[in-house]
Amino acid sequence: MAVTRPSVNPQARAATGTLAVEDVVKRFGEVTALGGVSLEIKAGEFFTLLGPSGCGKTTLLRIIAGFELPSAGCVRLGGADITGMPANQRPVNTVFQSYALFPHLSVFENVAFGLRSRRVPQAEVQKRVEMVMGMLQIERFMARYPHQLSGGQKQRVAMARALVNEPQVLLLDEPMSALDAKLRAEVQVGLRRLQRSLGTTFILVTHDQDEAMTVSDRIAVMREGQVIQVGTPEEVYARPRTCFVAEFLGAANLIPARREGGGAETPLGPLELPAPPRWEQGNLAIRPERVELVPDPRGHNCLRARVRDVVYRGSHQEAWLEPGGLRVRAAAHPALRPGQEVVVHLPKEALVVLDD
């Protein structure tokens, strides 16, 4: 979709570019919410801050929006330091978790709010609001009030209200947490497409790893005020750096291991690794769908096991094996039965040597 974007604030537009967070620390009294976070988010990127509640992701978002000041560090947009720039001057807009629509204003006036604050002429307000509402397909709610909208509709109004200002960076604070699961999947795809067509930098905060994987160009996994790993969805999923990342993004088998030459000694037996570990003792990870069931033991990384539990999932089945509680995802046929003896193969290239 080709969208012409007449700019309101030429100075703000001149600063287009990378959003950089540099060594940001945030303390609330005794509590450290962010312990020195650095990130570089490229212009036009869909970037996600992913982590469990209390990991500091929302605090970081609020610092970028201008609702909090960092205790140390700075935020740069296109090279310019915007750490001390008031929220109402930043070329950054937010979609709030609660949507925070103004209940006394119609949908149209909600969307127009940011333009009216800056005294944009009425004709242009009309044009831009209609355009953005058309883009989000909410024109027919124009005259309604927020309390007359469904959750999904509110969410789109909140998006429109932010996007009409043509921000350089759009911040989204768990915008889908209030939607039901089915709608959420739809909205995620729509969000992704919207971001692509606008080319605006989106920064999404979520605790939902599926959502992060669906929409993001890159993901920063956060925990206890630190960024643990940054990478594309494929990278963080296939090459998690720590036990936490491996487990937080989907199911993972964690195997405690000891270094033995270039491979590892584990409770499952000796395993060959793609690269020698840098630790003496640590953990390996393998995704359940990468574990293979083979007819008979051939070569390395094969072991005999017994099926303990099976869960039928329609398209596939999942089994938990003895010993080691190894989780396997396999094709639905042939059906596995508890007690059945199987041979599994842990392909060398599917094993991930974790940092911890």
Next chain:
Amino acid sequence: MNRVLVWYGELTTPGALSRRGLLFLLPAALWLMAFLVLPSLALVAVAFAERGTYGEVVWTFSLENLRRLLGYGLFGWSPDNLLILGRSVWVAFVTSLIAALLAYPLAFFIASRPPRTRYLWLTLVIIPFWTNLVIRTYAWQLLLSPDLPFAQVAAALGLAEPGAALYPGSFAVYVGMVSAFLPFMVLPLYSSVERIDSSLIEAARDLYASRARVFFQAILPQTLPGLTVGVILTFIPAMGMFVIPDLLGGAKYLLVGNLIQQQFGASRDWPFAAAISLGLMALTLVALRVYRRSGKDVDLV
């Protein structure tokens, strides 16, 4: 140092923030200082002054008024003033008790109405709440007059003299007080009753609990927040009530409010009036302290 902070989304400095906060605060704060705090302090000061010959305030320090309040007068000790203080507390207590006893059935009744008519019944309670107290009180004079059925029935039963009104006196004061404060008790109680978890009551009934046990173990604990607000809204104003004892109690049944008014009026003894006010204030603070100790947040509006 030029420290900055973000407050409700606004980037500001502590100095600028408190300057604007003061702008909002000062008009009302100054008003309340001038017409609430300072007058209260003046009242305290006057309580320790003396009455001049012509009813003026003489600014010599004296504990005489507090001694008088405790009963030490010119003619030795007399319990009159203490009796009035004690009676005010007693009347407030009995009023709260009767109002609570009548409020429970009414609150449950309203809560049991269908949601659409419920607010109509509530409105019926709210209307007397807002009707002028002087009107509601003199109306009782009318109702208790000798020509109307109440007095005649009472006379027939031998409870009152034939041809006499049922006021002034303690009975009329109680009737007036209860009818005046009943809405204050019903409204907060209703908000508690409305939120009651009726499964607890059902459970108690299923366990064959007696009605008394159902009340004390299932209903009372759940409605305690509303009840305490109701009691505080009844007890404290009832203690200081002036109109009702004045119109329905007469000289026979003086309460502390009447005593204060007498000193401002006929006796023109401000220092003593101030001393009695301090006594009433002390009783109020004690009542609030007892209430706070029961661990409830004051939520009076």
Next chain:
Amino acid sequence: MSRLHPAVGITAVLTLAFLYLPMLAVAVFSVNETRYGMSWGGFTWKWYQSLFNPALSPDPKLTETIQAAFVTTMVLAVVSTLVATVLGTLLAIALERYPWTRRARAFLDNLLYLPVVTPDIILAAALVVAFSVLRQASSLFELGLPAMIIGHVTFQIAFVALVVQSRLKSLGADLDEAARDLYASYGYFVRRVLLPLLAPGIVAGAMLAFTLSLDDFVISFFTAGPDSQTLPLIIYGSVRRGVTPQIHALSTLIFLATVILVLLSERLTRRSA
């Protein structure tokens, strides 16, 4: 809420009757022909007519006093409500939206609750004493209408502030931040978001203040001057001298006005909820 014992319903209805019986009696005697005593002399509207037309009144002077008192009552209620609503709203915003130290907050909270919980006769006594001192400085503090307005505003402020404050609390900080995020200056935010959203709370607070003023007897009784009688004071005075049906008619009208006011505010709060 099922299975209410019938005795509960009967007690409840009798209790409501107990609340309305006094007003009913006043209303009945307000249309009674007989001027003195309690006997029924037939139906009449004449006591109502006499309230509006001194010529029709058996006591034209009383009618004039009542009419003057009506004006005083309304002026007192309107002026004090306006002042208290402005002061109370500002106070609520100050308390809810600005960071005060713990001690300052405790002091302000007490300042707010003090007039709510103290018996009004104490405030009245304090004002009488204070006015007698202030009178030395300005004649504004002579007992009379200005003094009554000051007294009413003093107890109204707290109620307005508490109502507006609870509305502010329910608004939360999200909308403030959203407005900021959308480039609003503080002034624009106050004009376009805060005040419109507070409006139902401010109106509710003002109605509460207005009703409290109409309802008040004690403060007015202590601070009124000879030329500034309010309707409750007139009724009280005539009770001491002996009530006439004219007073019953007046009381009934005040009661009806109260009913309308209550229904109006119910409707307002219902709509905004």
